[in-house]
Amino acid sequence: MNKKFYTLALTAILLGTSVEQVALAQKPVTTAVAELDQPIPLNPNVRTGKLANGLTYYIQKNGTPEKRAELRLAVNAGSILEDDSQQGLAHFAEHMAFNGTKNFKKNELINYLQSVGVKFGAHLNAYTGFDETVYILPIPTDKPEIIDKSLLILEDWAFNVTFEGEEIDKERGVIVEEKRSRQEAGMRMAYQYFPVLFKDSKYAQRLPIGTDEVLKTFKHEEIRRFYKDWYRPDLMAVVVVGDIDVDAMEQKIKASFGKYKASANTKERKSFEIPSHKETLVAIVRDKEATMPGLQLHYKKDAQKLKTLGDMRNKLARDMYNGMLNQRLSELQQQADAPFLFASTSYTSLQGLSAKDAYSSYLTTNETGVVRGLRTVAEENERVKRHGFTDSELIRYKTQMLASYERAYNERSKTNSGVYVNQYVANFLDNMPATGIEFQYEFIKKHLEGITLAEVNQLAAQWITEDNRVVVITAPDKETVKLPTEAEVLAILKEASTADLQPYEDKMTATALMEETPKAGTIARESKIEKLGVTELTLSNGVRVVLKPTDFKDNEILMSAYSHGGHSLYSDADYHTATFTSEIVSRSGLKDMSAVDLRKVMAGKSANVSAFISELREGLSGMATPKDLETMLQLTHLKFTAPRKSEQDFQAFLTQYNGILPNLMASPQNYFSDQVARIMTQDHLRGGSIPTVEHLQKVNLDRAYEIYQDRFGDASDFTFVFVGNFDVEQVKPMLQTYLGSLPSTNRKEHFKDVGKRAPKGVVTKDLVKGTDQKSNVMISFRDQTKYSKEKSYHLAALSEVMKIRLTEKLREEIGGVYGTSVSASTSRVPYQNYAFNISFTCAPENVDKLVAATFEEIQKLQKSGAIEADLAKVKEADRRSIETSMRENRAWLSSLESAYYYGEQPTAINDKLELVEKLNSKDISKAAKSYLKMNNYIKVVMNPEPAQ
Template sequence: MTKNIILAFSLILTIVACSKKVAVIDPQEEQVQSKVTETKSLTEIPKDERLISGVLENGMKYYIQQNAKPENRAELRLVVDAGSVLEDEDQLGLAHFVEHMAFNGTKNFNKQELVNYLESVGTRFGPDLNAYTSFDETVYMLQVRTDSMELFDKGMLIISDWASGVSFEHQEIDKERGVVESEWRSRLSPEQRMQKITFPILYEGSRYAERLPIGDPEIINNADYSSVKRFYRDWYRPDLMAVVVVGDIDPMDVESKIKSLFSPIPQPLSPRNRERYNVPAVPGTSVAIASDKEASFTNVQIMTKLPKIKTKDLDDYRESLKRSMYNGMLSARLSEIGQEANPPFIFASSGYGGNVGDIDAYSSFAMVPEGKADEALERLLVENKRVLDHGFTEGELERQKKRMMESAERRYKEMDKTNSGSLAMRYVYHHLNDSPIPSPAQIVELYEKYLPNIDVYEVNALPEQWITDENRVVVITGPEKQSNPLPTEDEVRAILEKASSISLEPYEDEVIEGPLLDVELSTVAIEKEILNEATNILQLTLANGVKVNLKSTDFKNNEVLLSATSEGGSSLYSDEEYFNAYAAASIVRESGIGKFTNVQLQKLMSGKSANVSPFIGSYSEGMSGYATPEDVEEMFKMVYLYFTDIRNDKEAFESYITKQLGIYENLKANPNFYFSDYVNKIKYRNNPRVGFPSEQKWKSVNHEEALTMYKDRFADASDFTFTIVGAFDVEEMKMLTQKYLGNLPSINREETYNDLGLIPISGNINKRIKKGEAPKTQVQMYYHGPFEYNEDNSYRLSSMIEYMRIKLREELREDKGGVYGVNIYGGGSKMPNEVYNITISFNSDPGRTDELIEAAKAVIQTAKREGPSEEDLNKVKEIQRQAKIKNMKENRYWSRQIESKIRYEQDLESIMMPAFELKLNSLTTEDIKDYARKYFSSNNYMQIVMDPADKPQN
């Protein structure tokens, strides 16, 4: 067994190894060996010094890192270097099927016992327990508690069972066929149909074009049990697997457990060759064009397939930094083009990155307004050629270096507060791709070493390797419309020819120097200051009436969050006027602030981390923002400018409207969007404020009126409440609020929102419509009615919904195998009316829809009649308890809770764990049964079903 412990032990091991060599190597050979070792150590990319890694005797790798965020939790991963590309002809889809079977019975957990056990200790199916299958890998993910060694050991046992002890009981295989088919069905879409046309051209001659992970439903439904087991036997073996454990653990203890649990897994005597499939080069440029009547968006992609680059040593690492610089600078240029008055695309990006198999790809992508595919294609080609001909400017490079350095330093400052899940995935990718795994501190050192010495000429040399018409594919997909057809292949090739010969001017880098805010502000007095000792929330009232809540935390080292709200919103305007207010804040964001356009503002903020976004909602207006502690004053300057100095930028307005038209013009051609819009129109009786905005609405927006409404909504800061949560010194933050928030305009008007009457239609509504080509039915079951809003009622209703989430999944997915997922969500609200709503939704086989609706109703009836068992009640409580424990260490959770408690005039103390435990401990089976009876009422029930267009009438 070999082992690599990258801590102080690494130095000891090196010394021991060298001391052994002295006795057997002559001095000359020792000198040569020493130079080789020194050279290697100087060229190796450092690994995170906190990592313990190794290889067991059977070939299985492991990665272990201690990390205390979140506390008393660990993230476990089982990484299998095998995916759908390895499937035999009779196994298409079975790599993914095997992944499903890992949750349906193992050596130590019979049938559904695994999920039942994890839910009983507070693990949520989905967020905390999940897996995915791709072309070349399958990865299992589990978050476990570490406050009990028994719980952690059970988690490790589960990972071990997944690696070598999946049961594959025939009855469970047959039940899971329906679940996997339902997942396949849920993914049927216009994008999937177009992909079936474009993928064989993108990956011509490659196995990747024939092995999409979702597979073939015929094989999924009819595969022999032996075919399923064969995939598991062939590829789930130690030399292809790794175990990752990151969290609040003792690394040495975990290493011992890994050796004990995973060393006994045998390596096959005659293992199948794990072939690495290639994507063969195709001469010239291929063109793939696909359209679909249900497509909502037009997309353009140019992809040049290139040999995969491995980042093996420091020279390679330096090259990877150059590629990152290139990607960032070109994407910034494309973003700037996207803000032109009549932009050729809604969104665009370009750059070099990994792809499948043995290739990387240089890709340019654009999401395009209808009818602009040819223009967007030409513009992508032109901007790439502009870089090829003239390169980037020194100013662009310096800004990109600042952005990269700021990002690296931000990660370094959060080094001890980084979530274990993101760290675990780094090691997943290292096992699969041998990607570098330096620590945040080491990354900063590498950036400081290399970034200053990379000049613009080096970066400008890169496109010569990438921009070529060889092994290139142009892909255009979009709506199938006679009035606006996509370009033909001949037209595409003509655009390629034209763009290759065009003469271009260099890019002009327009930059405005100067501070973001160039006025001096005085400090304004604090009129009232109250400390809530239970929560350590400081409440301020400034002289201009602005109210501020401050909560200093240590959850993150480098995060400060800001939110601000005031009642009113677009409800204060008539149905004929409101859409100007709806669009106003977005128009302002697109226009920039002060003397800076939005493009200039992004350039000015390079190397800084601060942002503010104003909004105008239906019943309130406000702002949200974030910053690092170093840049928090920049955030306050933005707040001040969004209140006092917005820009009237006609070009930005036209750009925004053009892009919104491009997004919404074909949205309802997609059955999913159509169904959502249809449900809302029925629910709210065709209220003009509900549903997707029409083309007519977007064209009706008046720029001047929108700005006037924005100015009115932000004319009086005295009715705004600001909440600031994060890593800051309270006294310093008080001074910043006095300076920037204290000088916001104040006219002391008293306002509230208007009740728009947006209460769902009463009575029993049952609608069934037909739409869509895919053989799937969408179901929405909606319960609603009046609600007495208070904290206890709200908690019990959410508890009942949590219980129903468990039981609906058990019945519709696990027992009946009829759905991939069933969603249930809802709750009570206080403003603008005290009402509740509960939505149950799922997709199904059209032939099983009525059966599954009745099954869902039967679950509801059982809940009304019997309520939960003690086991299920405890599951609900433990899921809620564990979620609350994690949330209490999150800045965003605190920000939302403070805002909610203030708005609804509730005690801030109710945020705290003791208050929550009182509610939790008081919850009974009778509560959930009573709430099911009361709130699953047929008095106000809406059931809407959308069948495929070709489904015959019953």
């Protein structure tokens, strides 16, 4: 054995890995410079081209999901291009695209799309940024007329928005309400620190939402001028990915978009810079509604454009640096006296802008921890700069990266169309690579090995410099929050650069999850539901296993497990401990491995399992690739048999929550949610209100560990459901080994009804909180009811009809809200009941008018039911949803678990179609009368505090 091999072998033993993996981090590979100079190729599966007028198109056939396509219109124009008199009009123009075009008058566009099953907001949408505007249109493709009309919609968005004066004026209120809905501490503070972060740049003056003054008073011609100047073919791309014929689609795009001429006398589409600066800039911003201190440390850099294969290789090195440092920060976060609550670092574009990159650290701290947090993150940066990362860190992270790419590669034939369409939009707008996973996977296999530790380590000196440095501190405006001055910030950064810092030690205390294989159980019973392709096993210890193999995704197996009981079985004195129990135990790791040790052992494996204890049940959820199914089952076994108890991790838990909880109620939204939960459950201890520091003081580690062992000490009443790409016969031995060996005492238990109930009659509550001129409104109907699948579906359909009606009434007609949330649910346990909730934000002066309009719509539905057009929209959306759910592992997992939980015979997901087809207007009327009773509801309104 030569000396070099001996060194590699010894390192491999210490790390619990292979000689080949150690060599992966150490062996430099010479890559021909000429090859790395080659441009990054575009995915060969996409057809792209440019029309004579300058419009770019991307088209790709992709069958996941079937009979669906994702369409995008990307416009290389956003708020940065607005004149002073147009602030907010890039975003306003996006809104107007839904309010009248040449071929779709007023709301016809939304009405048509809803009629073919496309929901407004949930599916159909758009967004405006500083530099771009993107329209999002997912559609069914099983009918040619839908494809043709959808392309006509994209064409109208691009060239034929009408901007009728009356519609512009109606939309002003909607835009103002959208701006109002976003007003909170984070946005107010951003307005204050953006001028520092974007110093001397136009980006500081062009937040896409705009200004009230312009939004309320701009002349109609201003928005028409913006549209005319910037919505033009040379600044646009049409992207279509899905279950389509590429040749036919290309011809349709050429016919639809090629008939428009290139714009004459065009304005130059300038790029706007974020200027460099030598000094360190500091912004310290307070807001009394902020919930905890936050800190940003940015080192601004010139944008790293990804053009060549060499650029791609360099990005791999950057990704490794980011990932390894984040793992170090995660370890610090898990200390008993952690220096911050959360922390992360990244090298990416500054605030998502193409104008500038930044090496950035983000962290949150407790009230007194800002100085320590800043010092720690600055020292960790300096530690890497001075000492670099270790061989073992690089080995492990390379293994993780390779596994990640391998997962995506193995799933390549079932990749969702949305993944591709987003890549092509980014390729058009920001020249981001869109090579396809086949090329990426081969590229990383070829080049990952050659990226050396020295190559990664040298990045720190490039990134961590004194020029172009910005520190942003945001915090609650209260005396107990201790913040450094600007001079102190600069002193901390200077001290970190000369601090006595030792190299990081990468400790590895375990090399495998399990040293010994458990003694396997046996299969006591087996049955099949042939119609559903489901196999049910009962193991010798009583564990029930439900198996549904699918071919929906090549590289996915999902697991869910449950048992009746939950924390309802524990006394009120134990309640706060019980609710936190699963988190406390999870933070502590497994067996003799801490959470940090566990992460290291799991490097390169694609499996995870998490345990939960909710009010009525306990259980687990997990996910794995077929290759790592056994690892997921080993984790499952250990979750039952070897929970780890750690005082240090418990103290870290307490430190984090003691930092989070004190100021949560400073946020009006948190306060509103807390008060609503209390009112809805008559201030029940277990009613879901936000926990406090006083509640945290009642949490006990020993009791948490006892509760966990009690809940997971008997597997005999657990049901496991597996859905995904596996063979039943091949997985049986693993199930017998890891689930059949779980402890079993065969006790009989059920959950307990803890007595939470909504108040009866009409209950109104007025709250006062917040400085923004914004009111929050919640109207809730809830009561006991006899459950049936039919009634449950009628209630859900009623909520969808109500959503359509309130959008048209409160938003489009009155202009009083940006959006309205409507939700409905039924519960069978611990007692049969329902809840129907309506909520929105609005101007305080409009609350009464909007509430009255809401009740008016309810009464219309009670009297006349749904109009046929609205009913048709809801039914078609449900048909389409069922159609896609039939090919989704997650939907089958949920459906099967629900059936077994409630003791029902499992059925196919599309059996619900019978309920959909039978739904009529009278059902909606009956549901509205039954559930939305005007003598039994809760109304909570939170208005802002009076002006000082």
